[in-house]
Amino acid sequence: MEKKVAVLPGDGIGPEVTEAAVKVLEVIARRFNHTFHVEYGTIGGDAIDKHQNPLPDETVKLCEASDAVLLGAVGGPKWDQNPSALRPEKGLLAIRKHFDLFANLRPVKAVPSLLHASPLKEEVAKDVDMMIVRELTGGLYFGEPSRRTADAAVDSLVYTREEIERIVVKSFEIARLRRGKVASVDKANVLESSKLWREVVEEKKKAYPDVEVEHMLVDSTAMKLITNPAAFDVVVTENMFGDILSDEASVITGSLGVLPSASIRSDGFGLYEPVHGSAPEIAGLGMANPAAAILSAAMMLKYSFKMETEASAIEEAVNTVFEDGFFTADLAASGQRVLSTKEWTEKVIDELDTQFVSNSIMFSYV
Ligand SMILES: NC(=O)c1ccc[n+]([C@@H]2O[C@H](COP(=O)([O-])OP(=O)(O)OC[C@H]3O[C@@H](n4cnc5c(N)ncnc54)[C@H](O)[C@@H]3O)[C@@H](O)[C@H]2O)c1
Numbered sequence: 001m002e003k004k005v006a007v008l009p010g011d012g013i014g015p016e017v018t019e020a021a022v023k024v025l026e027v028i029a030r031r032f033n034h035t036f037h038v039e040y041g042t043i044g045g046d047a048i049d050k051h052q053n054p055l056p057d058e059t060v061k062l063c064e065a066s067d068a069v070l071l072g073a074v075g076g077p078k079w080d081q082n083p084s085a086l087r088p089e090k091g092l093l094a095i096r097k098h099f100d101l102f103a104n105l106r107p108v109k110a111v112p113s114l115l116h117a118s119p120l121k122e123e124v125a126k127d128v129d130m131m132i133v134r135e136l137t138g139g140l141y142f143g144e145p146s147r148r149t150a151d152a153a154v155d156s157l158v159y160t161r162e163e164i165e166r167i168v169v170k171s172f173e174i175a176r177l178r179r180g181k182v183a184s185v186d187k188a189n190v191l192e193s194s195k196l197w198r199e200v201v202e203e204k205k206k207a208y209p210d211v212e213v214e215h216m217l218v219d220s221t222a223m224k225l226i227t228n229p230a231a232f233d234v235v236v237t238e239n240m241f242g243d244i245l246s247d248e249a250s251v252i253t254g255s256l257g258v259l260p261s262a263s264i265r266s267d268g269f270g271l272y273e274p275v276h277g278s279a280p281e282i283a284g285l286g287m288a289n290p291a292a293a294i295l296s297a298a299m300m301l302k303y304s305f306k307m308e309t310e311a312s313a314i315e316e317a318v319n320t321v322f323e324d325g326f327f328t329a330d331l332a333a334s335g336q337r338v339l340s341t342k343e344w345t346e347k348v349i350d351e352l353d354t355q356f357v358s359n360s361i362m363f364s365y366v
Pocket residue numbers: 013017072073074075076077089092256257273274275276277278279280281282287288289290292330
């Protein structure tokens with residue numbers, strides 16, 4: 001298969017972790033006979049420095065001409081005092097909106113060898129395997145009016161039926177590929193938008209009798225994510241609740257450095273990025289954990305290119321490297337050997353090569 005991938009490294013550790021992900025993609029291309037045409041563009045602070053725009057037209061055109069986008073991270077203290085239009089995160093909001101990437105998928109899965117880094121007790125965290133599906137292009141972050149005077153401010157939480165329908169349907173489809181359970185999270189005891197949300201869920205679930213649906217209020221969901229996170233399969237919610245709950249869930253696995261994400265639309269086009277930010281304090285030091293970026297590339301293969309086997313090969317390789325006790329600085333226990341970003345990436349590549357050799361031996365016996 002031939003695919004075009006736009007890579008937007010961004011700021012801080014973004015260039016280091018996207019470099020690692022591209023190296024892994026090169027191995028997958030070689031081993032599975034695919035061609036990935038990789039082209040680079042700017043976003044965030046990097047784009048502000050070069051083009052005075054956090055999302056330049058060249059970047060939009062590059063992404064429009066691609067099948068998927070792989071992004072590093074944006075932001076850093078250098079741009080913190082910039083006026084609002086020249087803030088790096090504006091680039092992210094704008095690209096999600098421009099491409100109508102309405103569904104943000106964040107898998108959170110416990111990795112046995114990383115449980116020591118979880119703030120939760122091992123027995124609470126060990127069976128966690130959930131997918132948070134967050135609506136990404138509507139709600140409070142985009143609603144108008146949004147303005148302030150010296151003594152008052154207003155933000156608007158707006159959702160249309162259609163916006164809710166498409167994210168709810170997406171969550172049901174994802175649940176079918178997993179354990180078939182959806183927790184729909186809202187604040188229907190207070191908010192009109194949540195009442196409409198709940199109505200849509202009730203209506204849409206009729207076409208998915210095999211999916212078990214539970215309505216939950218956002219406040220009790222926040223508690224249950226800590227007390228019994230393993231109870232969740234798919235969690236679907238609106239933009240702001242999803243922003244907060246997915247960050248809460250992200251700490252369960254022990255490190256931000258291992259969490260990938262996808263922002264997709266219905267036709268398969270998507271933007272894939274680590275959950276973590278630009279970690280400016282370790283940028284350029286070769287210390288960044290590239291796992292989240294590598295797993296984001298795996299999500300790209302799965303959700304945009306329908307390359308499930310290739311995606312699983314990457315996931316398996318990453319897990320094996322952790323199980324074999326190889327860690328970057330964020331995860332290594334004291335006294336344990338610390339690998340650099342490049343060394344850890346090489347371990348994943350070696351593991352992919354090993355997998356491939358053992359699979360070829362297996363096939364030659366068949
Ligand atoms: N999607 C994004 O691009 C995104 C997301 C969050 C924050 N940010 C931006 O990133 C900058 C820093 O924000 P922050 O410090 O709140 O969040 P952060 O995720 O960058 O860092 C939080 C902590 O986790 C560590 N960390 C993060 N990713 C890591 C990795 N791959 N390997 C090893 N350690 C890692 C950092 O060193 C830091 O201690 C800010 O400018 C913020 O706006 C961007």
